[in-house]
Amino acid sequence: MTLLQSAERSPTPATGGAPEPMPAAGALSWDERYPDDNLVVVPQRHPGRWAVAAVLVVLGLLFLRLVVTNENFGWATVGHYLFDSTILSGVWMTVWLTVVTMVLGVVLGIVLAVMRLSRNPLIKGAATSFIWFFRGTPVLVQLIFWYNLAILFPQISLSIPFGPTLLQASTNDLITPYVAAILGLGLNEAAYMAEIVRAGIASVDDGQQEAARALGMRDRKVTARIVLPQAMPFIIPPTGNETIGMLKMTSLVSVISLSDLLYSAQTIYSRTYETIPLLMVACVWYLLATSVLSLLQRRIERHFNKSRRSPG
Missing domain, CATH: 1.20.5 (Single alpha-helices involved in coiled-coils or other helix-helix interfaces)
Incomplete structure (x- = not known):
């Protein structure tokens, strides 16, 4: 018998008249509504x-x-070469290449993304063609191409059209393995970053851009102050993944004889024939570097996601 049923059968008070109204069922607690139910919660x-x-x-x-x-x-050999000067020099070159190429890729990627969103068909077509070419060809091919640019252009000159030559130099002197690595990795990364930035910009509501233009803001200021700050939470995660990928992609520069981490390990095991231990040394440093980058990525994401968190 429930509490409501017992209330209906209770006698009328001695003073006579209608019985006192009972509180609504919704105002009662679970124990008051169902006093005889002893529920046992069993975890799934x-x-x-x-x-x-x-x-x-x-x-x-x-x-x-x-x-x-x-x-x-060969873990003893791994420990012996882990902090070898040649290996540490390669680690520094790998980190430096990652920073330089990512800066170039991000800056050029933002420019290409804005160009691709332009209403001018020529500007949009130029950006689309750049992205199409550098995303469609392998990075290794691009590295080898830039390294052998002197075959196509033995001399690089800077001159005024139909005027005197201002600067002229040998291509081999200008396009060193270091420059070839930056061009190959940086331009390829710019094509991918352009698509990431474009997707982030597209995630911003068009109404905010229209409101900014209604206030008299120019397109450049709207992009810099309205669109990009709101697009950053959508741009940061894939950019972090691209940075980690770029750190590992720098190992490709070993084919153009640039002394990165992998090339340094190859230099040692080509002399000692301890291939596996030296490759393990490279793996340890790659894992350490990617772990640090992952922690930095989480902190940056947390910073840009503060405005998207609900209060409380």
Whole structure:
């Protein structure tokens, strides 16, 4: 018998008249409405998850045991060369190349994204063609192309049209392996960053741009002060992924004899024939660098996502 049913059967007060009105059902607590119900909450079981987790733990331990106990990895050699001066020099070159190429890629990518959103068909077509070419050809091919640019143009000159030559130099002297690496990696990254920035700009409501233009703001100021700040939360995560990818992509410059981390390791094991230990040294440094970049990416994302968090 519920509380409402017992109230209906209760006798009328001795003073006579209508019975006192009972409070509405919605105003009563669960225990007052259903005093005889003793609910026992049983947590949902997930035996499948625990089974999969147990299998993964066992496989992880087996793999760790295989790596640690396998003497062919040469862990003593790994420890010996981990802080070798040649390796550290290669680490510095890898980090420096990543920073320079990403700065070039981000700056040029923003310019290309704005050009691609232009109403001028020539400007839009030029940006589209650039993105089409550099996204459609492999990075390794681009690196080799820039490294061998002297075959096409032995001399590079700067002159006034139909006027005197201001500067002339040998292409081999100007396009060093370092410059070829920056051009190959940076221009390729600019094509990808242009698409990332364009997608971020497209995520901003058009009404805000129209309101800014109604206030008399020019397109350049609207882009710099209205659109890009709001697009940053959508641009930062893929940019962080591109930076981590660029750190690893710099290993391709070893084909043009630039002393990055991988080339430095190759230089050593070509002399000592300890291929696997030196490759493990390179892997350790790549993993360390990508871990640091991942932490920086999370902090930057947290900073730009503050305005999107709901209060409380």
